[in-house]
Amino acid sequence: MASTLQRAPRLLSALLFFLTLLLAACGAGPDVDSLRKSVDERLAQALPAGTVELASLTRRGSQADTKAPSGETRRVIYYDAQLRLKRNFDFGAWDAPGVAGLISAFGAGPKGISGIASGGNKAGDLLTAHGTMLFRRDGERWVPVITGGYKPPEAPDYATTAVTGPAAVLDAMRKIVEAVPKGGSPNEQAIIEEELEQSYTNIQARLARAQQGYAIAAGQEHGQYLRLVRAVVAGTPEHSVALITHGGEENVRLLRDGKVSFALAQGDSALDAYEGKGAFAADGPYISIRAVGSLYPEAVHILVRDADSIRGVGDLRGKRVAVGEAGSASRTTALRVLQAHGIGLSDIDAQPLGIGEALVALRESNVDAVVQIIGVPADAIRDALTGTPLRLLPLSPQAIATLAGSGRGYFPYTITRGAYSNLRQDVQTVATAALLLTASNLSDVEVGGVTDLVYRKARDYTALGSAQGALISAGNATQGLTVPQHLAAARALDAIRTGKPAAAMSAKPPAAAGASAPAKSE
DSSP states (O other): OHHHHHHHHHHHHHHHHHHHHHHHHHHSSOOHHHHHHHHHHHHHHHSOTTSEEEEEEEEEEEEEOTTOOTTOOEEEEEEEEEEEESSOBOTTOTTSOOHHHHHHHHTOOGGGEEOOOTTOBOTTOEEEEEEEEEEEEETTEEEEOOOOOOOOOOOOOGGGGOOOOOHHHHHHHHHHHHHSOTTOOHHHHHHHHHHHHHHHHHHHHHHHHHTTOEEEEEEOTTSHHHHHHHHHHTTOSSOEEEEEOSOHHHHHHHHHTTSOSEEEEEHHHHHHHHHTOGGGTTTOOOTTEEEEEEEEEEEEEEEEETTSSOOSGGGGTTSEEEOOOTTOHHHHHHHHHHHHTTOOGGGSEEEOOOHHHHHHHHHTTSOSEEEEEEESSOHHHHHHHHHSOEEEOOOOHHHHHHHHTTTSSEEEEEEOTTSSTTOOSOEEEEEEEEEEEEETTSOHHHHHHHHHHHHOTTOOTTTTTOSGGGGOOGGGTTTTOOSOBOHHHHHHHHHHHHOSOGGGSOOOOSOSSOOOOOOOOO
16 A cells, blocks of 8 residues: 555656646647638638638647758648538639649648539538648747648559469469579560560450450559549449559550550540551551540649749750650650740750659759649649749740640640649640540440449549549530540430430530530639
8 A cells, every 4th residue: 555655646747747748749830720720821822712611620630740851840730621612613624723722722632532523512512621731830930831732652563463373374484584684684674574564464454354344544553544543443343443554655555456445545645546646656547446535634744943044945945854754645745845835856855754753853953844744733743842842834825826726635724823832823834635545346335334434423533532533524524535436425424414314315426536625614
């Protein structure tokens, strides 16, 4: 009994010390009123006045920012918020601020926002967000830090999805790989890698078809195409497989070879394949390719360091410019954009870098500019903005007119202020539509069913992991089409728009080819 009494003061002291630490942790960083004010300010920047109101906000905790610059105290604040719409609003409109602004305002991941309905939300709807905001200590105050917003978690590398098969075949393949010396030529290593990746893709496609499902050629592991396709097939009874590929040009070739049922590609790349031009000149025209519909706009982003003197695209002459990897659809488009400004490939020091490597090179001053064609908001760009002040260059009015009038699938596009958290004014550029493609030999039932799956109303793609999915709607499905639309897809989309059964709709398709500008939002 005495020993217990003797320990009591020590236990009480320890308890008080623990409570002090707990209260200090809970109180670290700005209070809820300061947080609410900062969220309101970001929403005002991201969306038109009178669109939403902050119905509730709950502070969930904080932690020290381990990446804070030396000498600065920063904290990441976590919170939950509910927004109430004050008027009808379509977050998926192509030419208006929407889901991109919300994600940047809240610092939320795509799955961190729910309640966004494809086809538009109604006044009174509630949206829920699990957000983050970064603050730094400035004397006695906490000041919000402009960041790139949400950084997506690292996905597993391509190799981690390797498949297993019959032991004898795998053993034979292993022996082939091991027979190449460790110091073998880059060409030998490239052959092995390409063949293994192609074998994996073929096996996935054939297995999917054997199960009466659909192999959909998507994109790279960390890319927007793959996240979108995974969101499309999530929770569906169909045996659908989202295939990892190198992107749109490979996707079109997989579709042409009959190895996939559906594929995603840029509108300009699809048109090149249809006509047998550009990267597909050696393949000849692919006249049986068909569009299910447009998905979302992929905008031309031209990024430079904010401190540099480059103010327009014309200033890139003689500079080191990351234009994309050889063979990528983005590179083809980037070179056309530069040509529209009177800059040829010989006028720049072209760097064949993908977006991840290119942004690192820009931060480290190893390149002067990055040109990328990608949906808004682009996670990689938002992540880069966190550590490096960057600017987006507008295209010249003459170049926009030239590209839009070229018949190659481009249309004028505005990256609206607020789409990225440090963007204070609209940026005029061009975009091409991301298309869902199929072949003309698939049955009407199959194509119609997939069309209904992708474009059905009130599907919350954002909550399923794809920010770009919020821009998908039957109303936008013919915007920027560059190849003929499948008749069954046209009927299914008409049925969704009108609410009538697909069988009752006209079989007349929209215009077979040529880009059109996106419809204006209300």
